[in-house]
Amino acid sequence: MPDARDGRRPRHGRPIDFLHGRVDMTHGGGGRATAQLVEELFARAFDNAWLRAGNDGAVLPRPAGRMVMATDCHVVSPLFFPGGDIGSLAVHGTINDVAVMGATPLWLAAGFVLEEGFPLADLKRIVTSMAAASREAGVPIVTGDTKVVERGKGDGVFVTTTGAGVVREGIDVRGDRARAGDRVIVSGTIGDHGVAIMSQRENLSFDTTIVSDSASLHGLVAAMLDAVPDVHVLRDPTRGGLGTTLNEIASQSACGFVLDEASIPVRPGVDAACEFLGLDPMYVANEGKLVAVCADADAQRLLAAMRAHPLGRDAALIGEAIDDPHRFVQMDTRFGGRRIVDWLAGEPLPRIC
Amino acid sequence: MCLAIPARVVELLPGDAARIDLSGVRKDVSLALVDGVAVGDYVIVHVGYALAKLDAAEAARTLEAFASAGRDAPAGP
Amino acid sequence: MKYIDEFRDGALARRLAAAIAREADPARRYHLMEFCGGHTHAISRYGLGDLLPPNVEMVHGPGCPVCVLPIGRIDSAIDLARDRGAILCTYADTMRVPASGGLSLMKAKARGADIRMVYSSADALKIARDHRSREVVFFAIGFETTTPPTAVAILQAEREALDNFSVFCNHVLTPAAISHILDSPEVRDLGVVPLDGFIGPAHVSTVIGSQPYEYFADEYRKPVVIAGFEPLDVMQAILLLVRQLNEGRAEVENEFTRAVVPEGNMKAKRLVAEVFELRRTFEWRGLGEVPYSALRIKPRYRAFDAEVRYDVVYRPVPDHKACECGAILRGVKKPTDCRVFGTACTPENPIGSCMVSSEGACAAHYTYGRFRDVPIRPAKETSHA
Numbered sequence: 116m117p118d119a120r121d122g123r124r125p126r127h128g129r130p131i132d133f134l135h136g137r138v139d140m141t142h143g144g145g146g147r148a149t150a151q152l153v154e155e156l157f158a159r160a161f162d163n164a165w166l167r168a169g170n171d172g173a174v175l176p177r178p179a180g181r182m183v184m185a186t187d188c189h190v191v192s193p194l195f196f197p198g199g200d201i202g203s204l205a206v207h208g209t210i211n212d213v214a215v216m217g218a219t220p221l222w223l224a225a226g227f228v229l230e231e232g233f234p235l236a237d238l239k240r241i242v243t244s245m246a247a248a249s250r251e252a253g254v255p256i257v258t259g260d261t262k263v264v265e266r267g268k269g270d271g272v273f274v275t276t277t278g279a280g281v282v283r284e285g286i287d288v289r290g291d292r293a294r295a296g297d298r299v300i301v302s303g304t305i306g307d308h309g310v311a312i313m314s315q316r317e318n319l320s321f322d323t324t325i326v327s328d329s330a331s332l333h334g335l336v337a338a339m340l341d342a343v344p345d346v347h348v349l350r351d352p353t354r355g356g357l358g359t360t361l362n363e364i365a366s367q368s369a370c371g372f373v374l375d376e377a378s379i380p381v382r383p384g385v386d387a388a389c390e391f392l393g394l395d396p397m398y399v400a401n402e403g404k405l406v407a408v409c410a411d412a413d414a415q416r417l418l419a420a421m422r423a424h425p426l427g428r429d430a431a432l433i434g435e436a437i438d439d440p441h442r443f444v445q446m447d448t449r450f451g452g453r454r455i456v457d458w459l460a461g462e463p464l465p466r467i468c
Numbered sequence: 469m470c471l472a473i474p475a476r477v478v479e480l481l482p483g484d485a486a487r488i489d490l491s492g493v494r495k496d497v498s499l500a501l502v503d504g505v506a507v508g509d510y511v512i513v514h515v516g517y518a519l520a521k522l523d524a525a526e527a528a529r530t531l532e533a534f535a536s537a538g539r540d541a542p543a544g545p
Numbered sequence: 546m547k548y549i550d551e552f553r554d555g556a557l558a559r560r561l562a563a564a565i566a567r568e569a570d571p572a573r574r575y576h577l578m579e580f581c582g583g584h585t586h587a588i589s590r591y592g593l594g595d596l597l598p599p600n601v602e603m604v605h606g607p608g609c610p611v612c613v614l615p616i617g618r619i620d621s622a623i624d625l626a627r628d629r630g631a632i633l634c635t636y637a638d639t640m641r642v643p644a645s646g647g648l649s650l651m652k653a654k655a656r657g658a659d660i661r662m663v664y665s666s667a668d669a670l671k672i673a674r675d676h677r678s679r680e681v682v683f684f685a686i687g688f689e690t691t692t693p694p695t696a697v698a699i700l701q702a703e704r705e706a707l708d709n710f711s712v713f714c715n716h717v718l719t720p721a722a723i724s725h726i727l728d729s730p731e732v733r734d735l736g737v738v739p740l741d742g743f744i745g746p747a748h749v750s751t752v753i754g755s756q757p758y759e760y761f762a763d764e765y766r767k768p769v770v771i772a773g774f775e776p777l778d779v780m781q782a783i784l785l786l787v788r789q790l791n792e793g794r795a796e797v798e799n800e801f802t803r804a805v806v807p808e809g810n811m812k813a814k815r816l817v818a819e820v821f822e823l824r825r826t827f828e829w830r831g832l833g834e835v836p837y838s839a840l841r842i843k844p845r846y847r848a849f850d851a852e853v854r855y856d857v858v859y860r861p862v863p864d865h866k867a868c869e870c871g872a873i874l875r876g877v878k879k880p881t882d883c884r885v886f887g888t889a890c891t892p893e894n895p896i897g898s899c900m901v902s903s904e905g906a907c908a909a910h911y912t913y914g915r916f917r918d919v920p921i922r923p924a925k926e927t928s929h930a
Contacts, residue, residue: 319664322494377555387491387546391513392664393471393903443916450776451558452592454913464637465664467471467515467691468582468611468904471583472690472748472774474548474804491546498667500697501813510548512751512804515636516665517694519813520751520804527548527803534557534777537564537784 127151136235143229143263156239157259160246161225165257173257175222178281185212186277194237194271197311198327201274202245204402207331208353209278210252214333215349215405217288217340218280223249225259225276230269238272245274252331254278280333285344292347293368297436298414300407302335302421303328303429305357306385309399313388319465321391325384330403335426339407342420348408351401356463358397358456360406361444371439374446374456378433393466398459408436472514474522477507488513548803552775553591561780562596569787575601576739577786578876580723581746582609582904584772584779589913591776601783604738604876605906607722608746610687610715611638612874612898612905613829616862618715619644622684625713626650626658629855632676634669635684637662642901643894645862666698673702673710682851683712690748692716692840693813696820699842699849713851714842717827719749720757721838725829727765731877738877742786744779745771747801754809758797766795773801820846828861830898831871868897873906880907881918887911 131151141148158166165173189205199207206223213220225245229238249256256276307328314323332351339346348368352360357379361372381396389396403426409417414432421427434446444456475488475495484499488511498517499505511518569575579585585605588594594603607613619642626633633650640651640662654660659679663669669683685695695712702710723743731738745758750771758769768789772782782800789796799805820843827839842850851857864870868890869883880886880899890896892908899907 324492383491383546384493387493390473390490390546390549391493391495441916441919445916448591449555450553450591450593450596451555451562452595454590454592455916457912464640464662466638466903467636467664467687468609468638468902472751473546476547498665498694498697501693501810501816503812512748514690514748515694516667517697519690519693519748520810522548523803530773530778530781530800530803531551531557534554534561534781537557537561537781 183218199329202241206248209276213280217286220280290367306396306399328403356398374434579744580606586904589909607874611902631680711851870897
């Protein structure tokens, strides 16, 4: 990438018009227009030594310990929603994927596929948001790429983020470590993100104060592992919600779960929105929550550590693992009867019946 | 069938409509199927239309009926 | 949430459960049909069955408009979008119902048909206003609760001269379906299916009132209790039915007094009568032809009738041979009696109508209750914090 530090000689003709400009095919061509976009937008926003060096890749020091890598593609629509946007979502999402492996996230890479005609003002807003999220989380975006596809072949912008981190010594967090007798803890209210997104969908339009819970959880995870190094399972229930995540864990660990519905924290606004649409909060997406499974003896200590952290204030003990060859996730309803929380059959759709 | 929810009318709108509220979630619905709805009333909402006004006194009576179930009921068959 | 949470209270549930257990005669069995799919869903979703004594059995009825919608009607809807280029507006419930040729509305949409999910008939009108150069068809389904909103849309379209808007009408009627069940050989003559009483639908009744059920109580000598939508309402209705049966009564009782009056919603009924008329007969999936059980748009409003505008030809499509939905919808069989239940037929790959909608008997049982079909070792004793 050309040297952007030389301020005496303007490298490019005119600065990019971020107010009225739009992405066009030259921005992805690899030539001057691409360089200018990278320089004036991405590198300027994410600003760090790696990006300033202007190489194709970032040379990183080898950390001591086992490494974790995770990647996430982000295609959320709408791009902007209460509580975040595709940019901040991309940063938090991948940091969380690394964090729930029991690892400290160290670096991020970001790839952008832009649709021809996408407003540069929106792109700048997204990139600025990503930069803020990355800075706040203390995890820099050290390398990236951008391509442009023809109008009609993209949904505005798709973002892929890859994260790398290092696992602490003595930490062994895996999806197959849940055992009968373990306790299940959720870090806070469920369904916030999904409802925030749905409230923006044109044909569902309802007004709500619910905002997405999109947040980086690595600080919370660090506090949890400090208190209880032997957490068995950590996972963030994103698409498909808490219900899907627990079924995944049950399947991997070959156990069952019994949950207590009354203990599962749900904001009244999320409950209400789900009532309107005939949805079950158990299946609605979260972007700033995690599920932990730990030994019964560790549960209270883990819960206390979570509640002491700003992102875990509403943490709650919601159930336990049991022996079950059928790997059902059962739930004692608020009402007194029992039901299962099954795998989700496709995307949750609103219903009138 | 017929998922419908009771919600509170917080504002009357032009065009025979109202803004309703359920725990902070607000939506605009049509009042074309009901008469005499006032702010503060509760209505049953189905697919964007208010179908009926909810009778608060009857609701209280029904809850009382649940609570007294068994208290003054016949002892058995 | 007011008027919702209080009607889901666990402590009151236990009290009602105790009352039902006390009053149910151990020497007899009570077979109660909940007609409404919403009640079927509530019963499964709250595990209400756990709170009933073993001699009180719930039989699931056909009150699920998606479940009883024939495949051929979905085929016609797909045609309208795919072959006639209309924007088809539909409630989300129909999107995944499998139709002919391996298609569904969802799949047809993926292949380019302009099919849009709406929450309300008013949304379909808005789409018609915003796209005057396109034909817009509203796929109207549902029982009497959902019919008035369709009537309002048609009347509004006429007021605005929205000549690009039409409705593909599939509205069906509750009393006709109840009659059909009660008249079926298994129930009436053979006594194969004992049906002792009915839990009447909640929201349908806000529209039609409690009067229409008096016919069933009188003619068939079966008690009917109209129940609200919440699980406590259902429990109370069960208690009232048990009492009626013990006392040899066959009356219509209204538990949902906070929203249902004997004459129902006169304004809504008037609007429906203005726009719709009875079809002589209509095919219900699983039940066959049912006389005077469905509505079509009156000639006066033919301009908004998609069946007229597009000359829709209905081609009946038989159900899979292994599918037991017909028997299940009539309460003759249970989901677990069907040999493809849970194996070839699941919510992801529904073969029959009872599995396609989340409130169909099979879908409800599969999604919420199938853990009862297999033995699970009890949870180990753990210390509860």
